[in-house]
Amino acid sequence: QCTANLGPSMRVQFEDRDTVRYQIQETLRIDQVRHAEGVREVIASYAQLVPGADELRATLMIEIPDATDRALAL
Numbered sequence: 001q002c003t004a005n006l007g008p009s010m011r012v013q014f015e016d017r018d019t020v021r022y023q024i025q026e027t028l029r030i031d032q033v034r035h036a037e038g039v040r041e042v043i044a045s046y047a048q049l050v051p052g053a054d055e056l057r058a059t060l061m062i063e064i065p066d067a068t069d070r071a072l073a074l
Contacts, residue, residue, distance in 0.1 A: 009064050009073075015057045020050050 002014040015023075024046050033039055051057040064070040 009062060011061050011063070013059045013061055015049055015051065015059060017050060017053070020046055020057075023049075
């Protein structure tokens with residue numbers, strides 16, 4: 001996983017197949033998903049992030065921790 005900061009509250013995170021797989025596993029663990037239908041839903045939600053064999057995908061992360069500041073920014 002490679003990350004590039006674009007400022008105080010934005011960064012680009014580059015993903016490959018393995019890092020997306022780890023994100024899916026972490027989501028299943030944290031959300032305690034135990035049923036097949038729930039697993040399918042989580043996998044489907046990440047499907048567009050999975051790059052091809054020789055590709056990377058980038059996700060723009062906008063991180064504004066304070067709820068009030070976030071509401072103003074959005």
